[in-house]
Amino acid sequence: MEGLTDPIMRDVLTSMGSFDWCVTEFIRVTNSVLPDHVYHAYCPELLNGGKTAAGTPVHVQFLGNDPEMLAANALRAVALGAPAIDMNFGCPAKTVNRHRGGSVLLDEPEVVYGLVKAVRDAVPEHIPVSAKMRLGYMDRNFTLENAHAIEDAGASWVTVHARTKAEGYTPPAFWDQLRPIREALKINVIANGEIWNNADAKQCQMESGCADLMIGRGAVTTPDITQCIRQNTNDALITWNELIQLQIRFLSGSYKKEMNMVGRYKQWLGMMSKHYPEAKALWDEVKKVKPLDEIVQKLQSHQ
Template identity: 55%
Template structure:
């Protein structure tokens, strides 16, 4: 069973990847997408979205980071993939799943799933451009407005030479509304011969096991579920759960790491964003968020974090949502 940390624009940035891989035994993680739009990007753009390139393309805990590209021009995507490799990217992942309207309006992400021939062309161009030892993979949704072309896109990816395919079990139109259609990922897995990784709406160990059963995929990509429960990977591998007091030191470390990475308000906003996810499982996180919601200096949050266990006690986690 391979467990991968998903690329999540605006959520799983360098700092969150670092924090989550410190405590979770991921096989690898995927960077936020580097957007390719008609030009060869300078190195600083790759370093911005994937600072781990300066550290052997690994997180602080040594977990490999694959670099994701998003774009629709085969030649330009190939050139930028090659540049990423020269900067140290060990693997290239191609984004055909982003549902963001801004990205889609500029012919990127999930809208390309209406054109399986273009999905093939982009994937094939990148595969030809990079050395054989560099893995090229693809992440896609079931489709754009519907999933009528899901199998065509999967076959296009396979025929273009991708090593594996990650499928988010919803269309672009469905966004992030539950449920994720894991059985439809299974139909793709049965059609192609390359490995398929299932993704979407995996919040709990029970979700993960059900996803594996319905999709037939042993390997899973975890996104928001791993942010809401940083111990989810550990629980899947060992059955070991965590208590609220285990989470607090992770938050303290995160605040210390991220100070100075943006304005005080931006950094404080990142901490609040994570607390908002954590409260899905732990009511203590919700109470802590109420305490700091008007605090816009990250250093001023630290006393609240240090007192969090004593203030909130060791109440049992809330029932997780499926």
């Protein structure tokens, strides 16, 4: 979810949705303890008790392969107010994997164990440590080994994206492959992948045996998806006018460059256009517009 679920998006989605908690984009750890301003850039919610403006806790996520540095950075994040630490073993990006980060480590369950244990041993006992993984890197040979490694290292729960790195984000997600993990582990297993609506959520729960779900792209595309799942409905629960208000709120956020804000907004609008006809019509109007204030004016005209 790098470059997608940034602080502004988290603010917008948690103001409308019904989330138990959310996770930062991954913070890459290499050979040093990062300065505080980096943490505040990735997770400004640390300055608000570790919660979004709507009161949703934000867990700080790390990616890396150095146990000592991951442990030290996790301890720093907790000192700054992080309510929980999450570890990324799911990222399929080639650049990340090339530097031994993300899903490539799923070919080394013993390394996964060592990294999770280093973080678990470093942070206070009351701070949850969790991990996200895929079914595997290029294959599923170590699926259960990785899940057990995460549990044995002391994680409070594990989130599993129901595809390998090789399968990327191409449908389908293999929800049924999560059931053996759910049955083998004592800690909670959270299902993830290809959940775009309430019907998908219920099917995923049935096939995987997992009660809890983590939703990424589906929440960005359909901001009321969590409400729909909780109320067990496939009908929209928010109006297009409410979504317009969300978009204006998004554009009132803070980026260093206006062009970055406009680019991020167009990315989001493009995703919503897959679900909302009104978003598709709006996209056709703003796709060539560059000034932020002109985009806001067009949004206001749609109210």
